[in-house]
Amino acid sequence: MQKSEVQFDTETVVPPKKWVIFGAVIVILAISFGVFQLLSAMRQAPPQKQAKPVAPLVEVVPLSPMQVHFSIPSQGTVVAKTRTVLVAQVSGTIRDISPKLENGGFFRKGEWMATIDPRDYEIAVHEAQARLDAELARLQEAQAQAEQAREEWKLTGRPLDKAPPLALKLPQVAQAEASVAIARAGLERAQRNLEKTKIVAPYDAFVESVNVDLGQFVSPGAQLATIFSVDAVEVRLPVLEQDVPFLRPISEDAPVSVTLTADNGREVRTWQAVLVRREAKIDERNRVLYVIARLDDPFGLYGAKREAPLRPGLFVQAE
Known part of the structure; x- marks a missing residue:
């Protein structure tokens, strides 16, 4: 008699653990949402109050017309108000020369400078x-x-x-x-x-350059020296065409002040000048109008207090 063998599968199907946790979370969220809805239905709405309008705080200031001034920037080079080339009016040999007749020498008006024989x-x-x-x-x-x-x-x-x-x-x-x-x-x-054989200074002046020496023969018209006055210097300042209408009229009773500034890299120096005139027409090349600013006594020789002299040839900013 043959014996039949029967085999049984001993493996059992068990759901994964992560699905159990996921199901528990879903159940908890559902219960929490139900409790939240129940409590919301039971809560009474707070009484509403009508908001009162609040007036804003303001400050009242009376208005009055006033003039507003603003600066127009410009720049230019300082020049002497008066600059003269002294020439011989008679011919002859230079017999005497003042020791001060050299670049930087200073002469008072009428002071002797040189003599032609x-x-x-x-x-x-x-x-x-x-x-x-x-x-x-x-x-x-x-x-x-x-x-x-x-x-x-x-x-x-x-x-x-x-x-x-x-x-x-x-x-x-x-x-x-x-x-x-x-x-x-x-x-x-x-x-x-x-x-005319005696050359004298026509005004208080510094010597800019000298063109003659002792014993030199000169003819009428020969240049002897170049001098410039010390009473005042001027700066020719360009103003853009669109800014010209904003320029105040130039008047001695109400002078227009101009601040001149020079920066040499170590210090900034300033001078207070005034506008004395404007040129008659606008420059056709660059469409600017030139105005002239003047500073009296730039070297402080007549009592003006100057921290530094405003020398001709200096480039300055102006406003």
């Missing part, structure tokens, strides 16, 4: 004086002859106003007077030429 011009003065003396003597002689001719005419018994000019020697007197006038003018010319 005056000897020839002194001789010319003496000659002109001698000619004048001679013509004066001829005039006296002509006047004496004319007086004598009048007396002789009176002896004729005829009216003096009927006498012809030649009989009274009036043309000779007129000629002598003209000769005296010419001689006197010649003397004045000779004296002026002699004065």
Whole structure:
């Protein structure tokens, strides 16, 4: 008799653990949501109050018209108000030169600077004086002859106003007077030429450059030196065309102030100038109008207190 064998599968299917946890979470969330809905239904709504309007706090300030000033920036180079090239007015040799006649030397108005050899011009003065003396003597002689001719005419018994000019020697007197006038003018010319041999400063000035030396021969028109005044300096400032309407009128009663600033990398220096004039037309090339700012006594020689002199040639910013 054959025996049959029966085999049983001993493995049992068990659900994974993570699915158990996921199901528990879903159940808890469902219970929590139900409790939340129940409590919300049982809660009474708080009584509503009508909000009262709140007036905002404001401050009232009365308005009044006022002028607002703003600055217009610009820049330019400082120049002397007056700059002069001294030239010889007579010819000759430079005989004497002041030791201060060099770049940076300072001269007061009327102070001697140099001398052109005056000897020839002194001789010319003496000659002109001698000619004048001679013509004066001829005039006296002509006047004496004319007086004598009048007396002789009176002896004729005829009216003096009927006498012809030649009989009274009036043309000779007129000629002598003209000769005296010419001689006197010649003397004045000779004296002026002699004065021109002495070169003096026309105003208080610094020397910018010197073009002559001792013993040099110069002709009329030869440049001797270049000087510039110390009473004032000016700056030519460009203003854009669109800013021109905002410029205040230039008036001595209400001057327009200008602050000039120079920065040399170590310190910043400032000066207070004023606008003195504006040019007549707008520059056609760059469409700007130039205004002129002036600073009096830039070196502090006439009492102005200056921390630093404002020298010609310095580039400055302005506003």
